[in-house]
Amino acid sequence: MALDDTKTAEQMAAEVKADFASKFDAVKAIAEDALGKAAKGEELANGIKEKADEALTEMNGLKASLDELEQKLARGGQAGEEGCKTFGERFTESEEFKSFAANPRKGDSASVNFEAELKADLTTTTGGAGGMGAAVHSTHIPGIMPLPQRRMTVRNLLMPGRTDGPLIDFDRETGFANNADMVAEGDLKPQSDITVEEVQTRTKVIAHWMRASKQTLSDVAQIRSIIDNRLLYGLGFKEEQQLLYGDNTGENLHGIVPQATAYSAPIAVGSETSIDKVRLMALQATLAEYPSTGIVMHPSDWAFIELLKDSEGRYIIGNPQGSLAPTLWGLPVVTTQAMQIDKVLVGAFDMGAQIFDQWSARIETGFQNDDFTRNKVTVLAEERLALAVYRPESFIYGDFGRVA
Template identity: 40%
Template sequence: MSDIVIEKIAALGKAFETQAGALNTRLGELEKKYAREEGHEGGEPIGNALENAISTSDAIRDLSSSFRGKAVVKLTGERADITSGNTTAGAGRSAGTSLVPGHRVAGIIEPYQRVLRVRDVIGTARTTSSSVEYVKETSFTNNAAPVAETTLKPKSDLTFDMYNSPVRTIAHIFKISRQMLDDGPALASYIARRGTYGLKRVEEAQLLNGDGTGQNLHGIIPQATAFAPGWTATAETPIDRILQAISQAEDSEFDVNAVILNKRDWRKMTGQKDAGGNYLSDASPFGATDPRLWNMPVVATNAMPAGEFLTGAFGEAATIFDRLDVEVLISTENNDDFEKNMATIRIEERLALAVFRPDAFIYGDLVATGP
């Protein structure tokens, strides 16, 4: 072996020894630091707390087979039960910060929304004004008759009156922080959706029952004609009374196009049986059928009070005039919203309801209440 090779091997060995010494020194420093941080020199021991306490206890260390009495082992430091629910208690804690966090279902669970259908059977149009005016014939004296040649013709008469249906606004607002808009982007759309439903629910109540005072619409029921049957039915039932009401509405010469009932009343009707215990409806109880009564569509809604009905020519004898469709606006400059870092969500609509022929709507009780 040459002298050069021998010298290189010696140099490599010396360098290796130097590096190994440095590594040993660094390892020793790390071990000391680890012992201080983890409590091996007065800190909290790692591993099983009870096992560490026993292994370091002087009382346990001095035990022998001749020991009599008791030895006490004290666990120092914080001792918290390790459970899935422990961290859900206390200020600022929630199920989301639990050791075993709860399963989070995405989104917000909405309450069930009433199906709104009254508007569907009423005629609709648009307006660009703040009120809807219409001229209505109030009386017609019809003296038309066959006459002889060259004789004086009979005179008939018509009278008219002007009616007005003002456009009303239905609206409400919600307050939300800008932080919530940023942190929960779906919240704004949820509020808009629920707010629109709330608006439409009030609209349906107004279309049926608005009393016309203040800012209320003048609904159909307050203007409808009271039920006065044209004949007496044998063993009268609610179904008979609705048939009588349809006939009464047809005296207006308009085509009746719907019957509005409370949902519970409609269910009672579909469950009626004959004397033999058979359901009157071929579709009851398991079949599916389009809700119809006397060949008229039935609108079953809880907006109609139980025990009452409304029938009539919704398509022609009344009209909804929409001035502003449902509008959802968000603003950060309302009142002191800018200072408080808040936002205002406004949901509103504008509409008018014109009932041209109140005699084309019949309202009454499903069951006779008096003699």
């Protein structure tokens, strides 16, 4: 079948497909007629065989034409053309673009996929005909590579709590005169005294926000989750600093360190090392009737302790191949950069202090000022909490003495 140069490949492909289907039906009818006669024992006339050969020949010719047209369509070319139309021409002639151009509406778009042709026809050389080196872009890894984040650990040591009000009142024992003694029959029994002070603390708000355009939040799905995570991380970062060092002025929490008891060795030990000091601090808390449950120090100080060696060069507690959680004297060691270097805090974290959450950390979005008219969205993160230190004697704070 000769191809008509005046028709497009799509039009001719449709016509050839229709002719092919007709010839296929004709061949099928001849075959069914022949099979029916054979089943009845009738002899086939010579004309039937000739008719079948003729129909098969025409069908095969149409198949070859159809294959040629499909190849042209795959290349995006026109039948009879020496070259293919440009991508721009094919795009502007596409039905999708014509529909869009005839009735452009907000949010509509038109697109034509040329991926197969680009892969087949474009080269990446910088010189010579067909060179596309200047148009080749580097591979973009999806998503945003986040900054490193500190692991928050101090909160997990403390007793959790909830509150529905802004004020936390509790009674704290400040003294106990224990005069219990043996008493003879009829004698006056001794009196013991306990001194209690009423302490009040209130919940404080930690908050910050970011502003982003609605387009950015819509165009990059990961942006919203990154903003949320960064905002929540910022709350935790500030919270950990406040739990340890908040000075109780203004809107600061009253942290553990400002209320902790200063280290004073309860017993004398010769040539006191960093490991010895931690043990003596735990003993000081135990003598205050609050056995220690944790140790907090800077990562550099923990690394120093792990690297201590004996006279033969063997690690005292460190094990380069070990994978166990860091412990010292049976107590978990929590390392955080929120703790000042060369400082150490030992105490009964699960009994001596408690966190009260009034607002758990949360994310909110809304419009601020002229955000709405500028297509901006304000994303806010905040939490509201209080810290109650019940027994300052249960926390011992001191330094290793390696930094002047």
